[in-house]
Amino acid sequence: MSRIGDAFKAFFLVMGGTELVPKGEQEKVDLKDDSEETKIDLEAELKTARLAAFKEGAVYSLQLLQREGRLIDFLQEDIGAYSNEQIGTAVRQIHTDCSAALQENFSVEALREEAEGDTLDIGNELNPNLMQLTGNVPDNGPYKGVLRHKGWVAAKLNLPERHGDIDPTIIKAAELEIQ
Numbered sequence: 001m002s003r004i005g006d007a008f009k010a011f012f013l014v015m016g017g018t019e020l021v022p023k024g025e026q027e028k029v030d031l032k033d034d035s036e037e038t039k040i041d042l043e044a045e046l047k048t049a050r051l052a053a054f055k056e057g058a059v060y061s062l063q064l065l066q067r068e069g070r071l072i073d074f075l076q077e078d079i080g081a082y083s084n085e086q087i088g089t090a091v092r093q094i095h096t097d098c099s100a101a102l103q104e105n106f107s108v109e110a111l112r113e114e115a116e117g118d119t120l121d122i123g124n125e126l127n128p129n130l131m132q133l134t135g136n137v138p139d140n141g142p143y144k145g146v147l148r149h150k151g152w153v154a155a156k157l158n159l160p161e162r163h164g165d166i167d168p169t170i171i172k173a174a175e176l177e178i179q
Helices: 002-015 036-069 071-076 084-105
Strands: 106-110 119-123 143-146 152-157
Touching: 036 071, 036 084, 071 084, 084 106
Parallel strands: none
Antiparallel strands: 106 152, 119 143
C-alpha cells in the first residue's frame, strides 16, 4: 500500500511543478521489464490512485462549498416550512458565497461556444464525455439537434493546500459550542 502512497505524493509533487529527481542526479533507468503482468499491475495501481485522488478531491470540493457557503446545510434542510421570501433570502447568500468559492478555487468554462438553442450538426463523431444526446436519438450518426446546455469543463483547479492530520471523508466537523 505504500507504493500507492508514494504514487500520490509523486503525482501531487509533479502537478505542483516539483521535479522528483533533480536534473543533475538523474540516472539512466533500464526499463526492459515489458512483461504483460508488470504493465497490468502498474495500470491497475494507476487507476486505483486516480480514483482515490478523484474521490478525495470531490469531497474536498464539498468541504470548500460547505465552509464558504454552507451549501450542504442548505441542501440537507427541509425547506417546506419556510416561506418563499425566507428561502429566497437564504439562497441569495448561499449563491453569493458558493459562487465566490467556485471563482476562487476553480476555473469553469463552457464546453461549447454556441448559444443554447442553436442547431448543431456534430456528424458521426460522438464523444459521450463531451456531448450527451437526449430526445429521439438514432442508433448511429450523423447527429443533429438543438443545443440545450453548453456543458462545463474544469479548466483549472486551485484548491488550497491542506495541513495537518485530516480525514478526507469529513466534509465538515460537528460543532460544539462550550458555554
